[in-house]
Amino acid sequence: MNHRGASVAINGTLAVTALIVIFPLLWMISVSFMHPGEASTFPPPLLPAHATWDNYHELFERAGMGRYLLNSFLIATLLTLLSLAFNLSAGYAFAKLQFRGRDRLFQTLLGALVIPAQVAMIPLFLMMKWLHLVNTYGGVILPTLATVFGIFLVRQYARSIPDDLLEAARLDGAGEWYIFVRIVVPLLKPIVVTLAIFTFLASWNDFMWPLIVLSDQQWQTAPVAIAGLSREHVQDNELMMAGSVVTVLPVLILFLILQRHYIQGLLLGSVKG
């Protein structure tokens, strides 16, 4: 094949594939603006005949979507801020501070990664019940306040901090926490952004644990709420697509803004093998 032909073939395939991959998301937006029943016709319409905000009104005024989005937002934000503190300090210590059994402890933590989360879920649920944390933000947030993945990510990055810098600060009489807050955290800024967006997206998109621990509607996150709504409104495609739009759009926009950091984290995190 000549050079020009190959170029057309490759770029053409890429364009068609990208269009097919993106299409469901675009169509979701289009259907969310259709009148009830409009999308349940054959052939399925690509664009609304007369665009309407009705589904969004219904979603927020009758189905209480605002409350669920607020729950999702508060849970994801709180978890992101708090878990950063836990993972940053631990990741830094595993990379740069000397203490007995440090490397063995870290290896043990990495070993725990093979255990899937659902093994712990049932006792965790009983524990939350006992602590009266079922149907609270705390019940969702506490279990992932510190994660092996987060500690690993920070440690990988923190290893590049020069020891001389820390030693010099110690010689000047700076305390360990002062060094951490004033010198280390600013140096870790890129990985802070990466870990923050990872945590926020994972929390926002999480389904199984919130489904278990948030049975009471008023505390439910957006994914749990729309899963419940979809079981009641099996035929209301337009309404459900509006629900999908408001759930997906915030994380999609966040990703588009910070994608460089997200992809860097994905690559850093996958070299652990």
Next chain:
Amino acid sequence: MKLLGSPWMFVAPALVVIGVFFLLPVIAALALSFTDFDLYALANIKNLRLIAFDNYIEVLRTPLFWKSLINTLYFVVVGVPLSIAASLGAALLLNSPLAKLKGIFRTALFAPVVTTIVAVALIWRYMFNTRYGLINYALVHLGLSPIDWLGDPHWSMPAIIFFAVWKNFGYNMIILLAGLQAIPQDLYEAARIDGASVWAQFRHITLPSLRPVLLLVSIITVAGYFQLFAEPYVMTRGDPLQSTYSVLYYMFEQGFTWWNLGRATSIAFLLFAITLAATRALLWLGRRGERA
């Protein structure tokens, strides 16, 4: 004051969280799986009895467990190779020196990964609709007969696999793309001078160089696909005829619909053991292939 600045104070908060909210529950789960913890025990712990391996024996005797395991294996055995093939194909296209607008294409192909699974499963449930779904519209357009995707037990799992490939392939695409970029260009130069075809270059340079990355990606994906849950929960509720009922779905129903918590933890451990065996087998196969 010395204690406050000790390295242990830096790791202690994280270790306490992981210990209390992960390791402790895992140990408790093992203990719980040897009890008949149910609704009565939930009301009064005095009703709890130790029953040794009865949960495991009972689960292994239940046809629905085997059905859910076969469904899950179907999802893994068909879904993982398809996902990785899609990831590799997309990565190869993006890595081509002839490809233009790489950043935009990469973002578009990766976008489904960051979407909320429940929300996008709803889109696909709608697109798979028998009567007015877009996929059947396309089939009819191509002269094929429409398929009752989510209502026919033969087609429900393929539909879910199709959805999962769309949702997940971008993740491995990024990792494989990084692997492709790490292959030295002079290997290809030399092959081209020797007159090797594009296919020969792929078989003898690209694939062998990518081997460790492919192994890593396979293990991550297999472990992930064994956790099939949200897709059937939203799209099919495990139906039709329990053809999309997964092991994790079975655990969820046993635990949180019927409150057989002891039974449910034994299912979680069985799934864990099966996942571990599968990923270990992959690792062993991958390493053996390396030596050969």
